[in-house]
Amino acid sequence: MGTEFLEIIDVDDARMIIGELVDELYSRGSEVVEIGDAAGRVLAVDVESPIDLPPFDRASRDGYAVVAADTFGAGDENPVRLKCIEMVEAGSIPSLRVTEGFCTRISTGAPVPEGADAIVMVEYTEADGDDVFIYRPAYPSQHIGARGSDIKEGEILLHSGTLLSPDKVAALSAAGISSVRVISEPSVYVISTGNELIGPSETLEPGRIFDSNSAGIAAALEEAGCSVIHGGIVRDDHHELREAISRGVEEADLVITSGGTSAGTGDVLSDVLEELGEVLIHGISMKPGKPTIVGVVSGKIVIGLPGFPVAALLVFKSLIDPFLRKLSGMKASEESVKTFKLSERFHSSKGRVQYALVRVDGGYAHPIFRDSGAIASLAQADGYIEIPKNVEILHEGEDVQVFLFE
Amino acid sequence: MGTEFLEIIDVDDARMIIGELVDELYSRGSEVVEIGDAAGRVLAVDVESPIDLPPFDRASRDGYAVVAADTFGAGDENPVRLKCIEMVEAGSIPSLRVTEGFCTRISTGAPVPEGADAIVMVEYTEADGDDVFIYRPAYPSQHIGARGSDIKEGEILLHSGTLLSPDKVAALSAAGISSVRVISEPSVYVISTGNELIGPSETLEPGRIFDSNSAGIAAALEEAGCSVIHGGIVRDDHHELREAISRGVEEADLVITSGGTSAGTGDVLSDVLEELGEVLIHGISMKPGKPTIVGVVSGKIVIGLPGFPVAALLVFKSLIDPFLRKLSGMKASEESVKTFKLSERFHSSKGRVQYALVRVDGGYAHPIFRDSGAIASLAQADGYIEIPKNVEILHEGEDVQVFLFE
Incomplete structure (x- = not known):
């Protein structure tokens, strides 16, 4: 042997x-997991969006879908009068095309009707029966999230190696992705x-x-x-x-x-x-x-x-x-290493790396002087310090890096 | 209404x-969970140790269990000769009492025989048939972990509110605790x-x-x-x-x-x-x-x-x-708030608190300028900053606190 x-x-x-x-x-x-089990896991591959986001030209405000050119020159004193032909809520589909002189009442999240190229916020309008007064000019594309303007189909949504925190789970869900390949x-x-x-x-x-x-x-x-x-x-x-x-x-x-x-x-x-x-x-x-x-x-x-x-x-x-x-694929947690001041002088044995359990309290790291068989020291410890092999004494008040257990 | x-x-x-x-x-x-499922949970009650730790007088080194007084005056030139009467391994029980002139070979973790009040490390001894030469004096209690010296039965092992990190799970297990009451x-x-x-x-x-x-x-x-x-x-x-x-x-x-x-x-x-x-x-x-x-x-x-x-x-x-x-019972994670320098000037709206997603990179926080409907911003973000209501401008290079998503 x-x-x-x-x-x-x-x-x-x-x-x-x-x-x-x-x-x-x-x-x-790597392995494939359902999105509901993916939080905390790490992506094994780049994930492309399978769809355009938004998937259609979408109103980002409540108001009226208009032909922008109709509103140029509109103001508090000289509103533009348009005829409202339809009302579209989020989740429903416009059936009529908007042309000059006309508009469609639209809710945030609803698809913009064909022909319209701007949304005027409801705050800058006034309804009068089927007619609507527009008090502000709108520039073309105003308050419209164009199809694919957020992310295009086939574009990389998340890169391999990404930790799937809740925000990333939301991003995957928004693209309709129900399962992902993560590192085993x-x-x-x-x-x-x-x-x-x-x-x-x-x-x-x-x-x-x-x-x-x-x-x-x-x-x-x-x-x-x-x-x-x-x-x-x-x-x-x-x-x-x-x-x-x-x-x-x-x-x-x-x-x-x-x-x-x-x-x-x-x-x-x-x-x-x-x-x-x-x-x-x-x-x-x-x-x-x-x-x-x-x-x-x-x-x-x-x-x-x-x-x-x-x-x-x-x-x-x-x-x-x-x-x-x-x-x-889990990154070493940088956040779990923090600097504290040593509460008292600590003697280490020269020639080997020494590890000591510490309790942390009010910015100070207190060494726990028990042998390595002691359970009480584990019960009290918040983390440990590593003393290099060529260091014999750490002084009271000296900065030490504590590797926290939490 | x-x-x-x-x-x-x-x-x-x-x-x-x-x-x-x-x-x-x-x-x-609160609810009771098995120790195997307790990691990451928070104790709902103080937990007392149901046993003494160690549960018996325990050798903390390999060597010989002796009557300390026998060894006083021992040295390299004048070793003390003792007769070895038994050998005790961890997990077994000594059957013989150690008296003056005698000793027991003992392993780390084994129970100290009755009569013995010190362990001499094997390095400072030499066997000669059934006899053993002892080259160093031992003080009473040397290398013995007395029963209950670590934690006493009934003593509080862990306090209510303790997050059960792996070291705490080990401490509970050492006390033979197989289930704990944690915060629901x-x-x-x-x-x-x-x-x-x-x-x-x-x-x-x-x-x-x-x-x-x-x-x-x-x-x-x-x-x-x-x-x-x-x-x-x-x-x-x-x-x-x-x-x-x-x-x-x-x-x-x-x-x-x-x-x-x-x-x-x-x-x-x-x-x-x-x-x-x-x-x-x-x-x-x-x-x-x-x-x-x-x-x-x-x-x-x-x-x-x-x-x-x-x-x-x-x-x-x-x-x-x-x-x-x-x-x-989960503490707000202090480690998830870190300081970065703002990569560019950021305008906020006075009169309300503003939140902005940021990407962090090389010590800098880069604001992500997308509207709150944007999924791409979630895909890129590492966290967010909070801008107080009376602040209108954050300057390039200014320190900002980033609340990290990970």
């Missing part, structure tokens, strides 16, 4: 290796490893703890635009883990396992990966997160996160999440 | 009226009104347009933490609209209708609301969005948005969304 020859590598090198693996092994898939969610098989772990419905026997990584990592994966297949809890056993990893690479695009905390587990995982494929990273110079393993089995990436919940989540967020977002 | 007496009111007054209505008519509901999603009945509107599966006949507001507003409601009941398209008809509003207030917590664009629609809605309940706002001094109507029917708020998609979305985002988020 070659794992003993692998050296602990820098965080940057780990990022580079994982990035290259993702580029080499994966290409984005990478599927991830999630396993928790450890003889001490039990599921939420089990009884807490002595020596056992509840598995928290399955649910936490699953929630983080969904945020990153992935679909989750729950592989459950696996014992620290070569055969069981081998079975689980084999099942995972068959059923999903990636496998993420975490834990356990027992001494031999890291070796069991790396042995299994060497048997089924290869280990590419075995130990990263970060705190917490050192025992992280990355391997490839049957062309799928398998990631072994540390067992302690804080460590598992921090490694996932800082190293894995950005690559999964790249695959799922 | 009293609506003719209602005056167009300021945006701030509209916000005040809507805020008071929400406070008066609604209180947050307010249900909203969504209607689009207009004789010209057709659904996505219908054929585009002359004079008709596809309904875009149903899907766009539904997506925006889901982002605000609401559940949507689709009421479909309703004709500009007093009877039909009355039926739809009655059904809506029966089935949902709020009703949101939009459009249509035909002249009489605003009056039809306000007439229906006067008949079934009362109209409180009929016209807001904003552009776009002036024809917005707010009423109350059977103790439920009914909102009539303008028909034009841009106007409907802007009124929803700027006036309605913040109150729905308050009800659903």
Whole structure:
């Protein structure tokens, strides 16, 4: 087994290796979803409008459809008198052509009758039986949304890579598009490893703890635009883990396992990966997160996160999440990184990248000084900071970038 | 009918009226969800830990469980020799008590045997058959996570109002909590009104347009933490609209209708609301969005948005969304408001609040100069700016706050 020859590598090198693996092994898939399920997804293709928008010459004000030339010279003192021949509401069709001396009463959104080339707003008119006084001149095309003036049939409405926020869903709907091709969610098989772990419905026997990584990592994966297949809890056993990893690479695009905390587990995982494929990273110079393993089995990436919940989540967020977002088309959320002042001096270990959970409050980031096994720190944390490997001290009041969990 | 007496009111007054209505008519509901569905929801109650964490005195390093006093004075030159009586892995239970002169081999996560009060890391030991040399002194409690030292049974783990991000889901799971009481999603009945509107599966006949507001507003409601009941398209008809509003207030917590664009629609809605309940706002001094109507029917708020998609979305985002988020417990997303420089001079109409869609690019916000019926503007927009009523000109290069759609 070659794992003993692998050296602990820098965080940057780990990022580079994982990035290259993702580029080499994966290409984005796509799938078609109904428009009602499209919000939050990312377009996989350019979408052309199948129709002209508006689909007809449309009145954009309530008023009268006129021959513009009829109104030239109209004013408060010398209104133009036209004969109203018809009334057209939105959703109905004009039946008569407007000619010189005539007009049609029209509602916003209604089709402009043939012959008319302007709308005079109702505010500048006065009805007198079938006749209408026009008090303002109208220029040709006034208050008419010409067919295709908004978007033409065949024109690109939305580009590939667009996140379908509510406004984009509205734009697609306006073009009558009822389903769209979006980037597929990478599927991830999630396993928790450890003889001490039990599921939420089990009884807490002595020596056992509840598995928290399955649910936490699953929630983080969904945020990153992935679909989750729950592989459950696996014992620290070569055969069981081998079975689980084999099942995972068959059923999903990636496998993420975490834990356990027992001494031999890291070796069991790396042995299994060497048997089924290869280990590419075995130990990263970060705190917490050192025992992280990355391997490839049957062309799928398998990631072994540390067992302690804080460590598992921090490694996932800082190293894995950005690559999964790249695959799922979800942009890394820039808005979730904000600057705060450090509330107190913080000592870091030189020579490795250190991650620390923080609580944020009133512009300050308060480091949470608990070990990576502590659940209370997760309960209190609003995010984390990353301290470069060559930095030993962060001073009180210093600006720090906080990666927020929300 | 009293609506003719209602005056167009300021945006701030509209916000005040809507805020008071929400406070008066609604209180947050709550419901219990499984932990697997809890991510993204907001806790409705304080959650206490039902167990001590860790649930037992737990080794936080691989090594030997010892009587600390045995090791005082140990050093590289004068190691202490102890007899190893047992080996305990995570998930198993020690069967023997550790007494002076003895120790137990222990794995991270395993229960500390009775009698032992410290763990010596394996790095500072050397095995010699059943004996172990200890090269470093250990202080009492070293590398032991005492039962309840992280969180005590009955202690508050997470407070009411906490957004359940992945780290919080992990914390709940660690405490063995499999379901939680979260704030209910307010249900909203969504209607689009207009004789010209057709659904996505219908054929585009002359004079008709596809309904875009149903899907766009539904997506925006889901982002605000609401559940949507689709009421479909309703004709500009007093009877039909009355039926739809009655059904809506029966089935949902709020009703949101939009459009249509035909002249009489605003009056039809306000007439229906006067008949079934009362109209409180009929016209807001904003552009776009002036024809917005707010009423109350059977103790439920009914909102009539303008028909034009841009106007409907802007009124929803700027006036309605913040109150729905308050009800659903979702914080207004501060991260979605960012500062950009305006790319060019922008004229606003004095005396009313103006909203303009913008595209953002390289630190600049580019106003999109299209009317509020334009779908292309929605397709291009990244967000919007709000220009106060007393501002007439925004200058090129001026800082503007952009409310981002993503």
